[in-house]
Amino acid sequence: MAGETRSKDLGKDLGKDLGKFGQLDFPRPLTTVDVVIFAILNDSLQVLLVQRPAGEGEPFPLGWALPGGFVDVAKDRDLAACAARKLREKTGVTSPYLEQLGSWGSATRDPRGWSATHAYFALIPDDAGELAPDARWFPLPGGRLKDKLAFDHGDILATAIQRLRNKVEYTSLPAYLMPAEFTLPDLQRVYEIVLDRPLEKSAFRTRILSADMIEPVAKMRRGPNRPAQLYRLKKGREPVYFVRTFNPPE
Amino acid sequence: MAGETRSKDLGKDLGKDLGKFGQLDFPRPLTTVDVVIFAILNDSLQVLLVQRPAGEGEPFPLGWALPGGFVDVAKDRDLAACAARKLREKTGVTSPYLEQLGSWGSATRDPRGWSATHAYFALIPDDAGELAPDARWFPLPGGRLKDKLAFDHGDILATAIQRLRNKVEYTSLPAYLMPAEFTLPDLQRVYEIVLDRPLEKSAFRTRILSADMIEPVAKMRRGPNRPAQLYRLKKGREPVYFVRTFNPPE
């Protein structure tokens, strides 16, 4: 990092911070964090979006965007804390699955100047906390969002969906989308919703049960037919990685 | 992103950029890009590091660090271009495998202030271009570096190694570490070096050959024993993802 010679003619007096360190008098990109928050609602994969404010000189007024915002160098110790704060502010959820997705930075993605965003993606259960008033869930039929998003958030969302689908093939990630107690057919349905294809019942059960990620509770889900065993996530479990993917179609 | 109300008492006059957009008068983190560059040299996995300058007020003077530096908002169109520039400046290589690794940002990782780095990782062949004078290859025996690195670059390197090893289990990534022409035993040796464990010869060959990623050239590698078929990467091939990992030990 740093320490290289730089052209002095870059102009602008952004980023003046000449304490004991020199060489810092050059323009700095804007730094933001955005979070792609997924949940299963109404048997479909949905993403949480917030509406942009309509204020003076706001980019993409009233457009829909990923929850996020500038890094606050006073409040945020690090990027993950910043992402967790955004998530908490919009959903009330505090301890979900939160993973870094990647970063997007360019001269043109924000009309206010060179900017870089650090994107995270989160999985939360259906029954999680209170939604912020400017936030709304959007379904993703066929893994796509109908609407255009502000900034390059469409690209970020597409990447998040791709990553989610990809990882669901060989990990236990969907477990984080489940409520506290669930049945194996429930879990299988969530896998199928995310992957958008049916899975083999017996292979699915064998795989999940031998992964040591869930444990039965002493209750059954009752319904109009044969009751199903309820399970819960073993607490403190990291996601499990399987040595095979679910066999992909063709 | 953005558009939220902010405390005005953050002080500092960094990031003044009051054109048609308001709300931008708050301190901005430093933005850098770092690249973890891997190659196989002397039958072992190595990483390229550069020595920090010793100048006035430089952090970690003469320490070893990942190649990288500040984003130059005048030169760099986007983050990937910036990473490619760093790679080119240090190694002369222009078109290798370059993948985003993640980002690290916190108040404390750089003594000059709140900073965020966008880390990339690159795989280049042994026989690639000319090394910069301040750069040196460091071996990674057992997937570890002996020396301590500047900033949090030790963490970043460890993450890169982990990601590399992980992906080598189920992808064709090692192909990008190979010279233009190579034999299957050569390739297997590289897999084994990265994974630090032996692989099954017949299963390896079946897998690689059925992945349609390499093609034979009309030559054999001659040596003191049976000649081996030479192959090259099919050009323009994206990395291949296998549906199983190599069966992990125990």
Added chain:
DNA sequence: CTAAGTAAGTTGGACTGTACAACTAAGTGT
């Protein structure tokens, strides 16, 4: 009280690809 219906969960044979190990092939050096 029984029969039909439905979803949960199990079982077994076919198939795919790895594990392990022995084997054949093609060159060199003595």
Added chain:
DNA sequence: ACACTTAGTTGTACAGTCCAACTTACTTAG
């Protein structure tokens, strides 16, 4: 000619999925 070494193949065992049929346990209609 023979040993030696590495390239590459072959065959049996095994693990886990695929596919399909089956049993189990409950509700509801008649």
